[in-house]
Amino acid sequence: MESLKILALSGSLRKASYNTAAINALKALAPSYVEIVVGGIGDLPLFNPDRENEVIPSLEKLKNTLGESSGLILATPEYAHGISGPLKNALNWLVSGVEFPHKPIMLINTSPRASHAQESLKEILITMSGRIVERANVSVPLLNSELDSEGIAKNEEIANELRAGLSEFCSEIETQKLNARVN
Template sequence: MKPLNILAISGSLRKVSYNTAAIEALSRLAPDQVTVKVYRGLGDLPLFNPDLESQLPAAVADLKSALAQSQGLIIASPEYAHGISGVMKNALDWLVSGEEFVYLPVMLINTSPRASHAQAALREVVATMSGRIIDNACVSVPLLSSNLDMEGVIQTPEIAGPLQKGLQQFVAGIEAQGEADDWASV
């Protein structure tokens, strides 16, 4: 296995967030050759404004740089009012016009399996942006009202197991896409 860098974004700004706990746990559960970097700048992004794209704000440039250095993206976003959280949608809007997202493998994590609207909306947005969702890597885990933090997620096999399996499937999908790209260039 080649070393992989994966960026993980929680669509929640809450200090105690199940979505953040899930991706932080994944960063610790990742195999040795896989680095899952948790993006922490979501709250620093200004509201999307196409007029600023020629002179990117520093926070946006940092997000684009982190994504450009990654071979995949993990998104864990809560559902608010049957949709994607505003801060998550704002981050995705900043990435729409860049090359960093095109054909990028994406894994979705849902921490409240009854919250299906945000997942459907994320799938639509990611597909529109030409991201490549690795379906068998997407995971729903019942964290809502569990009171589990990152350590609790890691220590709870019925949560940690599906997250690890999803990450394994995601890594396999990234590697398969890389092999397909290698064959296409021959």
Template sequence: MNNIRILAVSGSLREKSYNTALINAVAKLAPNDIEVLVFDDMNSIPLFNPDRENENISAVTNLKKALKKSNGLLISSPEYAHGISGVLKNALDWLVSGDEFPYIPVALANTSPRASHAQTALREVISTMSGVIIENASITVALLGTELDENGIINNSEISQHIIEKLNIFKTHITNNDSTPMD
């Protein structure tokens, strides 16, 4: 396996979200042998209802297809009331009964030093869904309280090097463990 594809998801709908800025920067900083696809339609995913799982809901279908075509998943989530964002939990709920998520390598991105409760909750959800968290590929960048946007992240050599290093670690794990996309 030479090239890999990583699906990146932000758990924030906020226009100036640090989480979204981070995953957009990750996509632009990715080395040539790593494609990072940003899923940017979280706001179109309806509230999860098991009665609707067999419906063709465009945003849900697109999320499932993108995940199925990926070797790994990068999730960046804010912390709301000591938990993960509702929009992220909702998207994950839509993936629970499918075959796209189990055993997918997952890297977590954290943009706040105060997001420990959300990270713990997210780890629990991912483990329950049989995702495989790759701790040493997870990205921690303290952006809270800074004015850094996507371009600021890209232009900060320390942060951009950290991101590239973590992407390469993720690629090595994926390559060594044959995380071939299902589709």
């Protein structure tokens, strides 16, 4: 099986974030041919179109990793019915780049009640020409669970949900790659 590199971003900067924990759990649960790289968005400056031609190391790193990745996994908290500011900031920086468009995307929602942020995130991603792989999206009830990444990976039900979503995501990426080779 050809190896797959996938970038994962959490929209939360909180140390004990459920979104970050879910991503780290998925990284631990991933099969050996899948490398999940957990990226950072906390060091990006506030988006300013006047700075788009500047070399900003944290942005270069994000763009390079995204460019090398076959897919993108996103997990965002809902704040006041919107997506997290840090994630929106990161996405705004990626709008005019070549790395994002047509990238397959898997969404992890760690709070099923947080439907506004998920819908808003989908709208943003579609506007940016991302390709959301709906059958890979996972919604797992982590809010108030007190689970960290190890606890999530050990929780059979939640771990199975995450694994199943990742498996769908990877098979969609593989299919796309095959189709691209044939066409």
